Amino acid sequence: MKMQRFKASLIALAGGLLLGGCMQPGGQLTANAPIKGVVENGTAERFQKIAGATVWLIPAADVAAMAKTPVVIKKDSVNDEPLEDNLNAHRDRYLHAKTNARGEFDFSSVPAGNYFVYAEPGDATHLPGGSLTRKALNTTELAAKPVTVKLSGNTPAGATYVGTSDCMECHDDKEHFKQTMHRLGIQVVGKPSGLQDYSRFPEVNKGLNKLMAGTTFWFHGYDGKRSFDKYLISTKAPADLASASFTATFFKDSDGKLKFRTSNLRNPADAPRVYPVDAAYGGGVYKQRYLYRVGANLFPFVQFNQLGDDSFADRGRKQWRDYHSDWLFSEKTNKLTDPSKEKSFEKECASCHYNGYSLTKNAAGAYIASSATDPNGEMDVDGDGKLNEMNMGCETCHGPGSAHKAAKGLAKFASIVSPNKLAAEREVMICVQCHSRPQGYLKNDQPVNAANQMMLPGTSRNAFLKEFTLREDAAKGSYWADGLHSKAHHQQGTDFIKSSKYRNGTQLVACSSCHSPHGDAKFAHQLTQDPKSTASCTTCHTNKVDLKAHLADKAKCTVDVSKVTCNSCHGTKTMQSGAGMGKGLVAADGKNYWMNDITSHIYDVPRKDNKGVKGVAANAAMPIPYTNACGAACHDVKKL
Numbered sequence: 001m002k003m004q005r006f007k008a009s010l011i012a013l014a015g016g017l018l019l020g021g022c023m024q025p026g027g028q029l030t031a032n033a034p035i036k037g038v039v040e041n042g043t044a045e046r047f048q049k050i051a052g053a054t055v056w057l058i059p060a061a062d063v064a065a066m067a068k069t070p071v072v073i074k075k076d077s078v079n080d081e082p083l084e085d086n087l088n089a090h091r092d093r094y095l096h097a098k099t100n101a102r103g104e105f106d107f108s109s110v111p112a113g114n115y116f117v118y119a120e121p122g123d124a125t126h127l128p129g130g131s132l133t134r135k136a137l138n139t140t141e142l143a144a145k146p147v148t149v150k151l152s153g154n155t156p157a158g159a160t161y162v163g164t165s166d167c168m169e170c171h172d173d174k175e176h177f178k179q180t181m182h183r184l185g186i187q188v189v190g191k192p193s194g195l196q197d198y199s200r201f202p203e204v205n206k207g208l209n210k211l212m213a214g215t216t217f218w219f220h221g222y223d224g225k226r227s228f229d230k231y232l233i234s235t236k237a238p239a240d241l242a243s244a245s246f247t248a249t250f251f252k253d254s255d256g257k258l259k260f261r262t263s264n265l266r267n268p269a270d271a272p273r274v275y276p277v278d279a280a281y282g283g284g285v286y287k288q289r290y291l292y293r294v295g296a297n298l299f300p301f302v303q304f305n306q307l308g309d310d311s312f313a314d315r316g317r318k319q320w321r322d323y324h325s326d327w328l329f330s331e332k333t334n335k336l337t338d339p340s341k342e343k344s345f346e347k348e349c350a351s352c353h354y355n356g357y358s359l360t361k362n363a364a365g366a367y368i369a370s371s372a373t374d375p376n377g378e379m380d381v382d383g384d385g386k387l388n389e390m391n392m393g394c395e396t397c398h399g400p401g402s403a404h405k406a407a408k409g410l411a412k413f414a415s416i417v418s419p420n421k422l423a424a425e426r427e428v429m430i431c432v433q434c435h436s437r438p439q440g441y442l443k444n445d446q447p448v449n450a451a452n453q454m455m456l457p458g459t460s461r462n463a464f465l466k467e468f469t470l471r472e473d474a475a476k477g478s479y480w481a482d483g484l485h486s487k488a489h490h491q492q493g494t495d496f497i498k499s500s501k502y503r504n505g506t507q508l509v510a511c512s513s514c515h516s517p518h519g520d521a522k523f524a525h526q527l528t529q530d531p532k533s534t535a536s537c538t539t540c541h542t543n544k545v546d547l548k549a550h551l552a553d554k555a556k557c558t559v560d561v562s563k564v565t566c567n568s569c570h571g572t573k574t575m576q577s578g579a580g581m582g583k584g585l586v587a588a589d590g591k592n593y594w595m596n597d598i599t600s601h602i603y604d605v606p607r608k609d610n611k612g613v614k615g616v617a618a619n620a621a622m623p624i625p626y627t628n629a630c631g632a633a634c635h636d637v638k639k640l
Contacts, residue, residue: 032112033110033140035142035143038103038147039105042413046410051100052098053126055117055118057095059113060114060115061113063116064504064506065505066086066503075466080497081462084460087118095107112139112140115136115142117137117149118423124154125414126151126153127151127417127422129421134424134508151421152417152418153414153415153416153418155417159399161372161401161402162372164355165194166405167393178195179197179198179200180519182517183196184197185353186279187279189258193378195378195393204283204288206304208290211290216248216250218233219325220238220240222243229322233318246325246329247263248263248302259274259275259277260301275294283304286306287305287577287579288303288304295366296362297341298345299324299327300345301328303323304320305319305578305579306578307597308579316579318579346381349446351440352446354389355394356372356393357371358451358452372395396430399458417456419457425502426458427511427512428461431492435491435492435493435494436473437490438471438473439469441468455467481612484602484612487622489598492599495602496511496602498602531565534547544566572606573596573597575599576597582595
């Protein structure tokens with residue numbers, strides 16, 4: 001209630017300025033100005049005019065006011081969609097105009113100020129938002145010449161997935177998409193698909209190669225209180241052999257396929273079991289896991305940490321880590337067992353990996369996932385004799401492509417989603433649905449609706465939360481003690497919507513503002529700028545080009561700026577995916593704060609007195625900047 005009153009008072013002030021004009025220094029009121037423009041789709045050369053669209057002018061001051069309130073992650077939140085929430089709350093007072101038959105709109109008099117230009121189509125053929133929703137423009141800029149608002153098409157009802165190969169036939173300039181981990185994540189062992197190019201990741205199968213060469217793992221020291229890594233795992237017998245439950249031996253069989261054999265160390269009479277390993281997933285970014293088959297389903301087993309080291313005491317930072325081996329052995333009966341069908345990869349994980357995911361349960365109780373059929377796909381996942389895409393495809397972000405493929409001429413523009421023409425908050429949702437940790441209708445981390453399907457691109461955040469989630473985001477245990485910063489991995493989106501990048505009165509940022517979805521950038525993590533340089537930030541923050549002056553102003557720091565970048569402080573790695581990035585610096589108390597490997601997308605600078613750090617054991621505390629370049633270059637950690 002307090003937040004709403006605070007927001008209302010700020011918006012009322014902004015509204016007064018909107019209706020009465022802007023007061024300039026000296027008390028002189030600026031003149032109003034007319035604004036004209038057109039709403040269309042397509043490119044600069046080929047386009048369709050869009051009649052019946054409503055163009056809204058959303059005051060930047062209102063968005064800035066919202067940004068001062070803590071974002072609330074829940075269904076029907078009033079402040080987690082910077083443009084749509086403001087528009088829904090203030091339609092009665094925002095200036096708006098409707099396009100005529102030629103797609104033209106006209107504001108006869110607009111008070112001086114800064115606005116985000118937002119368009120709502122009059123039908124379902126296009127999606128709301130438009131190309132002028134990302135940056136606030138002042139009245140002078142808008143009035144200088146007729147403006148053009150480009151809208152994205154929408155996924156037509158009944159459209160189906162055609163597969164990435166079909167898309168590439170026309171869009172061969174996007175071939176580098178095949179080199180991204182979004183396309184490479186899951187691979188059939190020894191058989192990369194025609195849609196996978198691993199040339200950028202020469203070390204991707206460092207772990208898989210060790211298994212192919214033959215490896216035996218000992219699982220010991222069972223701890224039922226842990227989550228997915230209940231066992232300690234080692235490649236040699238533990239000193240206390242009585243603590244070992246079973247072994248798993250990986251080997252390349254005479255048929256050329258990778259398999260592993262489980263052997264019961266507690267009960268030699270219990271017959272060993274052999275499982276084929278059909279696929280590996282990951283390996284390009286910090287870790288790799290392996291998918292073995294039991295009947296119709298796949299299950300994940302064993303994690304290889306690319307940067308792991310067995311000299312590290314932390315079990316999660318060694319080279320190999322247990323991953324759900326408790327599904328293969330019962331500590332109650334001391335017998336080997338098969339995993340439950342309820343734990344299958346198809347039911348628990350696949351929705352964020354497969355292009356065009358859907359799920360059904362067959363008569364035998366197995367969960368059968370399906371995805372886009374593609375002649376260059378990775379595997380026949382649904383048993384219909386045709387290859388499917390086990391990874392993200394073009395349609396994951398652009399929507400099912402059958403109608404787009406069949407459309408002729410200008411009609412093609414209205415039959416496919418163009419994320420860069422959506423408001424940033426809708427484009428962000430395409431990524432955030434998986435780079436967050438909501439609970440979907442399968443009552444796990446998969447964000448699927450009651451029909452076991454993922455959202456279509458262009459869906460609003462609120463529609464996603466209402467139709468695809470039972471729990472809107474991560475549970476308490478996935479955050480650090482401050483309740484703000486993410487602790488669990490793949491929560492970059494959870495962080496991002498809390499950041500000033502997502503809500504501000506100047507420029508609304510989407511994931512693609514820094515990352516190249518198609519993989520045509522040469523830097524790690526598909527970044528368009530080198531994260532080891534200030535250019536990754538100063539491209540937009542042009543007033544922070546002088547890093548030395550910025551450090552002196554914000555941190556009273558006189559460090560040699562050649563030793564740090566913006567990310568040294570603003571890119572704190574609060575989340576761990578693989579083994580992390582190694583040891584940090586030893587503080588005055590002799591404790592070592594380890595470095596994690598996933599960057600917080602809040603972009604703040606956590607302080608050592610943060611609740612997630614202060615009074616928390618070193619191996620359980622949220623990482624803070626002095627574990628990174630700040631500590632090495634500036635802070636005297638012995639005084640911290």
